Amino acid sequence: MVEIPTKEQKYFIIDFDSTFTKVEAMDELGKISLQGNPKREDILREIHQVTELAMNGDISFSEALQRRVDLLKAHKDHLPELIAVLSGKVSDSFERNRDFLNEFADSILIISSGFREFIVPIVTALGIKPENVYANTFLFDDNGNIIGFDAENPLAKDKGKPELMRKLNLQGDVYVIGDGYTDYEIKEAGLANRFYAFTENVERGKVIANADHITPSLDEFLFVNKLPASLSYPKNRIKVLLLENIHPKAKELFQEQGFTVEMVKGALDEDELAERIRDVSVLGIRSKTQVTKKVLENANKLMCVGAFCIGTNQIDLKACQERGIVAFNAPYSNTRSVVELAIGEMIILMRQIVEKSNKMHRGEWDKSAIGSYEIRGKKLGLVGYGNIGTQLSVVAEALGMKVYYYDLVEKLALGNAQRCKTLHELLEICDVITLHTDGRKENANLIGAKEFERMKDGVIFLNLSRGHIVDVPALVNAVKSGKVAGAAVDVFPYEPKTNNEEFVNELRGLPNVLLTPHIGGSTEEAQENIANFVPGKLLDFINKGNTFGSVNFPNIQLPDLNDAHRMIHIHRNVPGILAQINSILANYQINIRGQYLNTREDVGYVITDIDKAYNKEVITELKNIPHTIKFRMLY
Numbered sequence: 001m002v003e004i005p006t007k008e009q010k011y012f013i014i015d016f017d018s019t020f021t022k023v024e025a026m027d028e029l030g031k032i033s034l035q036g037n038p039k040r041e042d043i044l045r046e047i048h049q050v051t052e053l054a055m056n057g058d059i060s061f062s063e064a065l066q067r068r069v070d071l072l073k074a075h076k077d078h079l080p081e082l083i084a085v086l087s088g089k090v091s092d093s094f095e096r097n098r099d100f101l102n103e104f105a106d107s108i109l110i111i112s113s114g115f116r117e118f119i120v121p122i123v124t125a126l127g128i129k130p131e132n133v134y135a136n137t138f139l140f141d142d143n144g145n146i147i148g149f150d151a152e153n154p155l156a157k158d159k160g161k162p163e164l165m166r167k168l169n170l171q172g173d174v175y176v177i178g179d180g181y182t183d184y185e186i187k188e189a190g191l192a193n194r195f196y197a198f199t200e201n202v203e204r205g206k207v208i209a210n211a212d213h214i215t216p217s218l219d220e221f222l223f224v225n226k227l228p229a230s231l232s233y234p235k236n237r238i239k240v241l242l243l244e245n246i247h248p249k250a251k252e253l254f255q256e257q258g259f260t261v262e263m264v265k266g267a268l269d270e271d272e273l274a275e276r277i278r279d280v281s282v283l284g285i286r287s288k289t290q291v292t293k294k295v296l297e298n299a300n301k302l303m304c305v306g307a308f309c310i311g312t313n314q315i316d317l318k319a320c321q322e323r324g325i326v327a328f329n330a331p332y333s334n335t336r337s338v339v340e341l342a343i344g345e346m347i348i349l350m351r352q353i354v355e356k357s358n359k360m361h362r363g364e365w366d367k368s369a370i371g372s373y374e375i376r377g378k379k380l381g382l383v384g385y386g387n388i389g390t391q392l393s394v395v396a397e398a399l400g401m402k403v404y405y406y407d408l409v410e411k412l413a414l415g416n417a418q419r420c421k422t423l424h425e426l427l428e429i430c431d432v433i434t435l436h437t438d439g440r441k442e443n444a445n446l447i448g449a450k451e452f453e454r455m456k457d458g459v460i461f462l463n464l465s466r467g468h469i470v471d472v473p474a475l476v477n478a479v480k481s482g483k484v485a486g487a488a489v490d491v492f493p494y495e496p497k498t499n500n501e502e503f504v505n506e507l508r509g510l511p512n513v514l515l516t517p518h519i520g521g522s523t524e525e526a527q528e529n530i531a532n533f534v535p536g537k538l539l540d541f542i543n544k545g546n547t548f549g550s551v552n553f554p555n556i557q558l559p560d561l562n563d564a565h566r567m568i569h570i571h572r573n574v575p576g577i578l579a580q581i582n583s584i585l586a587n588y589q590i591n592i593r594g595q596y597l598n599t600r601e602d603v604g605y606v607i608t609d610i611d612k613a614y615n616k617e618v619i620t621e622l623k624n625i626p627h628t629i630k631f632r633m634l635y
């Protein structure tokens with residue numbers, strides 16, 4: 001029985017089904033007991049519906065219990081299998097907070113309308129005392145069939161939990177954690193100080209509406225009540241903001257790990273983002289959102305930014321670095337999509353399909369070969385021979401094109417591609433010119449009037465890289481003069497923030513000009529690939545400190561860590577920081593298990609794995625090392 005409490009005694013009343021475990025045990029028992037029953041699925045659905053009605057407080061509890069027992073047709077021999085299933089379905093946050101369950105075992109009571117026969121083995125394995133489990137008990141017939149339950153148990157009745165609580169007459173503060181209406185009833189009856197709606201496994205509107213606090217995990221409950229927890233900060237308090245219609249898979253991946261995710265369809269302008277960023281720890285954007293100094297000034301919680309695309313010119317990477325904010329992108333996931341679009345566009349432009357199709361829509365039949373060409377044998381000029389340029393090189397060559405490329409840095413020529421020593425050389429040789437440079441500032445107006453002048457008459461011109469790389473008025477003139485026989489443009493110096501904004505640009509209405517709304521990388525495949533890739537990088541940084549693949553931070557790939565703490569120290573790249581970290585640790589006689597350092601430009605990144613024991617003073621001293629930008633304790 002419960003010990004005689006002191007005045008300050010706190011009691012934690014915890015529900016079992018869908019709180020302590022991820023599932024409803026009666027549903028699981030049905031799956032076992034109804035094996036081979038042709039109506040199994042229908043009966044399981046009915047059991048689940050009855051459970052939900054009872055949990056929402058929509059039908060009487062005792063009625064629900066009897067109906068479920070009748071439907072289950074279960075036997076004593078099914079229970080070991082049920083216990084095995086349930087032991088693998090303990091809620092994650094309970095699993096990781098075993099220390100709390102053990103340390104506070106005297107104060108934790110499991111009060112459930114489920115059954116002792118399966119609850120006790122599960123909860124005692126995590127440190128709960130069997131005498132602190134209050135639940136129903138099954139009635140068996142002589143053959144071991146489950147035929148009912150002890151109807152005298154208050155927990156078998158409506159308002160059973162409050163009735164039991166009255167009997168227990170606990171003296172002290174009572175906190176109830178549960179996912180069902182019957183848990184709230186304890187608070188409703190004035191028998192608890194606070195009711196915490198537990199939503200890690202299931203969210204019930206009526207229960208949430210009555211909660212004093214919604215707790216998406218046990219971590220949150222422990223955090224708000226200043227109780228010992230395995231995580232120093234609950235993940236649900238870490239807010240992820242995903243802009244620009246990022247594929248929903250990304251949201252799923254963050255939510256699976258317990259983060260709070262907010263999605264916005266379009267981009268935000270600087271002022272809007274500067275406001276929204278204040279409570280955001282992880283930001284996901286695509287090519288439109290500008291992450292400027294002004295935005296970053298308010299980004300006090302921001303740990304990392306994910307560009308769910310290739311280009312990162314929209315992010316002030318230097319300012320991020322100075323603030324210890326790590327940026328990642330997806331350097332490969334959409335490259336194939338851009339390559340395929342570029343190939344398709346070359347063919348369309350060489351065959352004058354834009355005009356021909358427009359005429360057909362107007363009812364004009366213009367069958368003619370004049371001005372239409374194959375791409376086979378034509379000279380393709382790639383400006384920028386990076387991930388996209390090189391892939392395009394290979395595919396274009398396979399289609400019979402002769403490939404030339406120009407890149408600022410020396411790149412290995414793939415296949416028979418020929419390197420041009422200067423941009424001008426390429427411009428003068430090629431029949432089709434396509435831009436695939438990155439969007440660095442220095443590339444603004446890389447192609448302007450002079451460059452168009454150098455090109456062959458009737459050249460086909462493509463830009464799928466960044467809008468500012470081309471001087472648009474110069475391109476307009478080149479099209480109008482016939483210098484450029486056809487152009488495909490996917491990117492623009494200014495692009496609408498959302499699909500509701502009008503696209504305004506001088507290129508509108510020009511003949512044989514194919515305009516697309518920055519969709520080079522917008523395929524289902526690419527977007528899903530990106531949504532799998534970037535969260536992986538961000539989570540690896542948040543959870544483990546890995547910066548491998550970051551575009552603005554020293555790259556460190558770290559080993560996983562067991563039974564140790566990981567300290568992350570980001571500092572200005574000045575001499576002596578490592579020595580200071582180690583001298584503080586030595587003063588506290590803390591053993592270093594592993595240490596990793598890398599620097600990049602003005603920033604240094606040190607990871608130190610230490611033995612279990614450390615205290616607050618060490619952390620304060622480490623944070624106070626001059627030139628520290630950010631310090632974070634991982635485990």
Ligand SMILES: NC(=O)C1=CN([C@@H]2O[C@H](COP(=O)(O)OP(=O)(O)OC[C@H]3O[C@@H](n4cnc5c(N)ncnc54)[C@H](O)[C@@H]3O)[C@@H](O)[C@H]2O)C=CC1
Nearest residue numbers: 311384385386387388407408436437438439464465520521
């Ligand atoms: N339209 C769309 O939806 C998409 C556009 N992109 C854009 O395509 C561009 C290329 O992407 P990746 O090939 O993945 O980039 P990458 O970084 O792999 O390659 C860029 C190459 O351009 C070279 N370069 C930079 N400035 C140059 C200059 N002035 N002259 C010659 N070479 C120069 C670099 O040395 C590098 O080799 C990026 O701007 C990216 O943002 C990427 C994906 C989708």
Ligand SMILES: O=C(O)CCC(=O)C(=O)O
Nearest residue numbers: 286287309310311521522
């Ligand atoms: O799909 C997007 O939003 C941007 C694609 C792009 O330009 C990039 O990946 O750099």
